[in-house]
Amino acid sequence: MAAPIAPSKLQALQETITTFLLDPRNHDLLTILKGLRNGLVYGTKVRFPHALVMVLLFRTGTLRSKATQILTATRTHATNLGLFVTLYKTTMLALRHLSPTGKERSADSFVAGALGGYVVFGRGGSGNSVNMQIVVYVFARVVLALAKLAVSDGPLWYPEAVQASMRSSMVYLYDNAETWTGIRDFLIHNK
Template identity: 40%
Template sequence: MSTLEAVISNPAYQPYLAILKGARNGFVYGVKVRFPHALVMSILFGRGDWKSRARVIFRATKQHATNLAKFVTLYKTFMLIQQKANGGKPRSSDTFLAGLLGGYIVFGERTAVNEQIVLYVVSRVVASFIPRAGTPYSSSAPPTAGSSAIAKPMPPDSRYFTLFAALSWGAVMWLFEHRGETIQPGMFNSMVYLYRDSERWKNLKTLLWHNT
């Protein structure tokens, strides 16, 4: 155990262990976000018996968690590769390229879960271009008006969705690293948990079980 603790504490292994912890945080966060959402939606709008609903909840939670874990792993890996290729010096474009490649590989396939995630990301990317106010967000959010559609919804074309997903993830990763103040607080906190909290640990417990 002492040898393992020595490896964990060794700065030479930090970039590689950060990939491992990033995958762990991605999976845990995906479960935390998707499971309650899928559970509530299944109870309110699900069809079939409870066994079939449970399978739907499990599949959605598994896909969200594993895809987020895959993306964090690929993003951190691509960042490390680019940094090593550039003599250990990070560049501004590294985050965009790593996010673009990760988004293409993980979220390029159009599924219901991927579509929800990509639309969430792109809405934050687009909103980041709105000029910032001089004061932070207030504690209370304004009410939202409901709307109903009379047309039958159609999914996006799979070919364009792949490009859409890649550009969205590349953009949001660049914004997080270089213009973090423009990102909506909820998403910013989520990204801190996934990409920055996974850079810090003190021992085996805080590497795999919980954050420091």
């Protein structure tokens, strides 16, 4: 059995990790990793209760087969959301580095979203019921936002056109992946 780590060594390790996390040179890579983390966590938080209710109410089979269905749907949702956020953040970073100004351009988020959407949800994955539900949810929210913008009297800031639940998921997945103050809000809990 391994000996426990001495408190002073544990504190030194924690300080080393915190220094690495807060070093601006590591920010871009760590944003991608935190985006993956946020996608995995959010996908689990959203899908598990939904799958639990839907499977227990509407599926037949043994308790074991129902548990497997719940865990499979949760894993699929979390993995695909984590992969999408990772591809999106990586593509945005690459496009920013390819830009002559070194800054994001207006079409970059569209390109990153289209690429991530195609890779994660488009190539044969659309037959998967979890993916289909995600695509329908996002599509419906985007169409509703576009309709709001089309009938708006004056200038409407475009994030405000998106339904509140969709907007809060976007903040969790993408914006919260940009900031942290240490190990706790990088790995364990956002803000």
